[in-house]
Amino acid sequence: MKKVIVISVLLLFFVLGYSQIHDSTSVFRTGSYTLSYVGNNLVKPGLKFGTNIILSEKTLVKTKKRKSSKTITNAFTRQLMLAGNIGFFWHPKSHIGAFNYYELTYRKINLKNGKYSKIGFGPGLYRSFYPETYQVDDNGDIAKIPFAGRIYLSPVLTFGSGKFVKDSFFKYRTFTTTLLFLFDYNSGVVPLLNFEIGLGFDFSKNKTK
């Protein structure tokens, strides 16, 4: 399991590195990274660092004619992204939860106002860290266990929205609802609900204007 964790975190650095060298001509088609406040069940506080690369992109322009002979043009960019995320939250009186997950994300951007919505899914790992822990064995012997906790496979499902912002130190703002499914948690699968509010930053010199 330790190897899986190491590989998982290394993969994050790969995504991070690739997103920085990725070349693009589109204003949106640049890798970015995000810093977010995580609220586990809304209120248990935490932080998340994420990075993403654009795998493919398509821009569509739709024109609609109205009775008043006005023509409305809507332009959208649809993107498929690979994102890597790492973060933690603090559950007072119980544990610290650390997570690392990857997601394939579909994002649709309205080019007129910069607003976007997204949906993603992918694999992940979750590790809980307990406070002081005592193990009692079959003979009744008691031993204190350092850094006790549990590791779970935690595939993720995310829904989000946000907006690209011009003339700002950040590239876009984002609000994401994340559902991590912890496998083999006690005797079943337990969902972990996180709400994330964050800012996206640009790696590219070709910043959004």
Added chain:
Amino acid sequence: MNKIITVLIILVSLFSSCKKEDISSIADDFRVRHDNADMPVYVYGNGTEKVFIIFIHGGPGDSGYANREGKAAAELEKKYVMVYWDQRGQGLSEGKIDSEDITIDLMAEDLHAVVQVLKHKYGNDIKIFLLGHSWGGTLGTAYLLKNNYQSEVRAWIEVDGSHDFPKINRDVINMFIDVGNEQINLNHNKRNWQDIVSWAEHVDTLNLNREAIIDINYKAHLVEKYLLEDNVLQKEDEKTMRDLAVSYSQNTITRIFSGYYTFMGNDSFFDEVVNNSFTHELHNITIPCLFLWGKYDFVVPSSLGYDAFNRVNTSDKEILIFDKSAHSPMLNQANEFVDAVSSFIEDHK
């Protein structure tokens, strides 16, 4: 700069070495790992008298820490140390458990592990009292009957607990009819009680399936609402900031899912619990016992309290019925509950 750092380190070391653990105000949380389960234990209160009350929560599927809410818990913490334990597969307990391995016996062993860790951490001279509520009454009874575990604790306090699940379902149907007719005559929620009485008269208590048992439990909680509306029950105290802080420290989603997998969604454990009876073993309990019951408890009728009181093999026993309470007298009549528990503990500490 190096000198300043050295002086600071010495000062910090001096202060930390002079620091004494303040047992008059214990606020501690840790986990007990036993047989693939990591169970949180929350320890709060006044340790001056070295009296530790382990609260065995209900359910199965509830949480120990949730029982820190309310005036009774707050008042008891002022005098004694309250220990709130999240049982295996419940509350914020974690682990990797095969659902078929969950048994009452294994959970009694979990409780034994918690007792051992408390003694290891706070000293063998601590005075442990068990307080089991609802399902916690079953689990506490299982612990006391196993091996010679009852010698590890000073006394047993059972609050609306069950030592015999089939008896609950037999007795509660009669209670629905008797109390229902009483409330109809008093013109209290007349239509609702008529429905309840009519339903109860047609329940075959000798052939109860899973759905019927769940339905009885649902109606037991439902009629508590009718009794509250008509002021037959004493209303719970308003939530305080302390209660809100306790709520904040829980995780409802995890608790609901874990609890479901442990009990309602676990056929083997569900069947074991609803068919469990310790009636013919209660004579093996010889330590002092206090039985506290709500008069209007439809979840576990007071007839079970009287039955347990009559069967335990000790002359040092008391039973107290709270006349304006239902399944949780510590919430309905908190002051009277604290007085009863405190008085019993003072006599047996």
